[in-house]
Amino acid sequence: METTVEMTKNEQFRFFADMIPQLVWFTDPTGFHTYFNQRWIDFTGYTLADSVGPDMWNNLLHPDDRAHAREVWGRSLATGDFYEIEYRFKSSTDDYRWFLGQAQPQFDENGQIQQWYGTCTDIHEQKMTELALRKREQELEQAYADLEVKVTFRNLELEREVQELRKKLESNSKLA
Known part of the structure; x- marks a missing residue:
């Protein structure tokens, strides 16, 4: 019975995450991406497997935004501070669009980051x-x-x- 309930929760979450207009992503405490919603896949043209690792960011972020994005994300990872940045992502059609990237860490009872939950909102x-x-x-x-x-x-x-x-x-x- 719990498996059915869990599947329903997972299905509900995926439906919700795919329905909203934002690109949704999660990372582990080190910043390694563990999840992207369908909207991310549709926008970037990247599969889930293609969407992990530093090359993905170098390929998708506008060259003028890469250094600043690394700096801001690195600061948030190091401090646990709310992440917020405006940057341009390349779409599956090779057009760049402006996004507002935001992420909030989830902390455990000891104050350690367990996971980051992030969104990218199209502000083009x-x-x-x-x-x-x-x-x-x-x-x-x-x-x-x-x-x-x-x-x-x-x-x-x-x-x-x-x-x-x-x-x-x-x-x-x-x-x-």
Whole structure:
């Protein structure tokens, strides 16, 4: 009877883990991956066997994100602190998408990490919007700076013209 109940719990968990929109993963205390949900497999194109080991991370993480990801994950493994990072993963179609990676350790009664539970949430559209807004902000700042320079030079020109007109007025008033 317990086996049937356990199977039902496992089936329920797998159904739930495969249903949610996140990529779900578990590791042992050392950071070695022990589980990935179906969404991970579908997104990456990697089988469960392909998804273990350091090569997987080097192949899937964007080259610009690898060093930072190793540093943040290493710090969390060493300290047991909550893991959170934004990075890009390569999909099965070779496109990179932005994800928010998060993981929480499970501790035993002695305070030792037993397992890490993690998710990767697709934030690509949000990140693209953020990058587009940042680019537009920089363009507007540059346009403002350019306009400020133009206004400054135009003011100098106008001041020069006013001075010339004053000189003409003064010379005309002396003649009259």
